[in-house]
Amino acid sequence: MVHSLHATLLRPAAAWARQAVRPRVVLAAAAVRASSSSAPAAAAPAPAPAVAAAPVAEPVAPATGTDAAAEAEPKPKRGRPPGERARKNAANAAALEGSLEDIAGARAAFEKHPHWTFALHHFEQLREQRRKEHEDSGDTEPIDRVSPGEAQALRELGVPRVKQFRRVPMSIFRELQRGGYEPERIVEVLQYFDANNRSMPPDLYRHSMTGRISASATRVRRLPRQPPPPPPELGPVLHADPYDNFPEHMPPLDQWRHELEPKILGYLGKGRYFVRSRSLAERIVEEMDLDGKQGVTVVEAYAGVGSVTRLLLDHPAVDKVLAMEDNPSMLSFLERLKTDETLSRGLPGDRLYIEKGNAYRWTTYERMRRAGAFDHLQDPAAVQDGGFVMGPVSPRSHDAPDWQKPSSIIFLCHLPNSVHGEQLYAQLVAAVASRGWLFQYGRVKMVVLCSEALALRALAQPGTKHRHKLGVTTQTLTDVREAVEPSELTPLASHIYPCPLSKELLSAEKVDSLERDRAAESRQHRADYRLRKSLIVVEPKAQPLLVTREMEAFEHMVRNTFVLRSQPIRISMEHLAPGAINVLRKLHPDHPDMQDRQDEAINPDTPVWSLTIKQWVALSKAYDKWPFRPKMLLDEFSVFKERSMNRQK
Structure with a gap:
C-alpha cells in the first residue's frame, strides 16, 4: 500500500x-x-580532404x-x-x-x-x-x-x-473546517457542491455576503411573495362612431378643421372642451335619471357648441334648458339650436335660454334671475317670504319641505381643466351647507364632467393618497359617485373636442382604472392624469352633517390640518392654534363622553388623511365650541384677491 x-x-x-x-x-x-x-586556423593541423568535405547539418x-x-x-x-x-x-x-x-x-x-x-x-x-x-x-x-x-x-x-474537487473554492473548505464538521461530512458536502452546480446541500446555508456556512434552520427567510391580484373586470367602453355627424347642427367633421380651428384659439388654453361623441352625450343624459319625470329644468354651465343641449331639448322630461357660454366662437353654434327645425320636438322657443356669461362668476346667475330665467321655479310661498336672493347665505333651512323632496332642477357642468374649474366645484359643494346659489330652490343634483384628478380627490377614502380637503368637504355635505370612469373614454379624442395632443390619450388601448392609483413620475403622465375625463354625480344630503354656523370652523380646521396630512392629527392641531391640542382630549377613546360614540373618537396618533367623515364632523364641532379658538378664521387678503380676479374676467 x-x-x-x-x-x-x-x-x-x-x-x-x-x-x-x-x-x-x-x-x-x-x-x-x-x-x-x-579555433584559429594556423594552430590546427591541415584537415584531410575527406574530413573537410564532410556535410554539416x-x-x-x-x-x-x-x-x-x-x-x-x-x-x-x-x-x-x-x-x-x-x-x-x-x-x-x-x-x-x-x-x-x-x-x-x-x-x-x-x-x-x-x-x-x-x-x-x-x-x-x-x-x-x-x-x-x-x-x-x-x-x-x-x-x-x-x-x-x-x-x-x-x-x-x-x-x-x-x-475530483477541483471546482470547489478553498473558502468553502475552510468554512467547513472552522465549523467543526466531521471529515466524512466535509467530503459529502464537497461532493454535493461539485456535482450540483456549485450549490449547498438542503440542510446547509451559505450567506451570500459573509460566506459563512450554517444550518438552514437558522436562516432568516423572507416571507413568500404573494401572488398578484387578478386583474379587475373592466366596464364597457363607450364606442364613438368616427363618421357620425354629431351634433347635427354642426358642419360635417371634415370641415371642423376649417370652421373651428381658427376660432378655437384661446379656448383650449382655458381648459375648455365640449362633447363630440353621441355615445358620451347619451350617457350624460342617462345619468341624469330623467325617465319618469316631468317639468325638469337643466342648468348647463359651459355648454360649448350645444352637443348635450341638443339631446336635452329632444327629451320629453325636460321642460327648459338654461345654457351658459361666454366664448363668442362657441355661441355662434349654440344659437343655431334656436332655429334648428331638425329637433324632434320642433323649435325650442322659450324652452332654451342662452346666457352669454361665465358660470364661474356669481353675477351671471344674478343676471339670469333678473331676466326671469328662474321665474317658473318660484312657488307662491317663496314669493310671499320675499322671494329668492342670490347670495352666499339663504334664510331657508334644511328642514323645509322643498329640501326633503327631490328637486326639479339638475345642474350640468362641463368643468374646465383649470384652477377656476376646481374653485367653482368647491364653492358649489360648500353652498350646500348654507343653501345658497341654486340650492335655494331645493336639493339640486349636480352632474359634473371633470378631470380624473378632481374625481379622485372627491371620491378618495380615508387612508389613500388622494385624500384631501376637497374630498372631506364633498363627502360631508353630499353623496358622490363616479358614473363614467376614465377607462371608458378611450381614446379621449373620440369623445371630446378639442383634445390635448397626448400619445396616451390618443391611443385606442384601454387603460385599467386601477392604474390611476400608481405613483405618477413622468411629466407627461401627470399631464394626462389631469386631462383624462370622468363623470361624477353629486347629490346633496337630505340632512347635511354640518350647518352654516359650523362651516367657518370646519373650513379653517380642514384647510390648515391638511397642510401636514401625513402627520398625526396631534401635530397638525399644534400648528392650528396655540393650545388646540386640548380639543383632542375630549375626543380621546378613553374619555367618558366617548364611550357611546367610539366611531367619532379620535386617537391622537391617527394621520390626518386617515380620519373618517364622522371624526372630522366631531372634531370640527368640538373646535367650534372651544372658547380659545381664533375669532377671525377667514383670510381677508385671500377674499380680496379672489374678488379682484373675478372683476378682471
Missing part, C-alpha cells in the same frame, strides 16, 4: 526529470561544436566564446522553477511515510492545497488515536512507520480527491 502511494507521488517527478535532462545534453553538444569551430556562424556560452545557456521558463514539483512530491512522500515529527515538519507543503490539508488533518487524527491505543496496550516500542490502514485512509481522503 505504501509502495503504491510512493509510485503515485514520484511518477510525475521521474517523467519531468527525463524531459529536463534531454535538452541539457543537446545544448552541451552544441556548445562543444561551436567552441571547436571557432546546420552551418554555424563564427562567434566568440562569450556569445557561444550565452547561446548554450537554457532560457528560464515562466512560472514554476524547474524541479520544484519533483521536490515537493518527494517531500510529501517522505512526510507520509516518515515519523510523526517528520509529518509535523512537512505541514508547510500540505497547507498549499486545501484538500491535502484536510487529508493531513485526518491522518493526524488517526495517528493520535493509534498512539493512545499503543499507550493503553503497554507496548514500549515507538511508532515510527505508517500503518497500512492509515495509508489507505490517507490515500482515499486526500490525494485521489484533488482532481
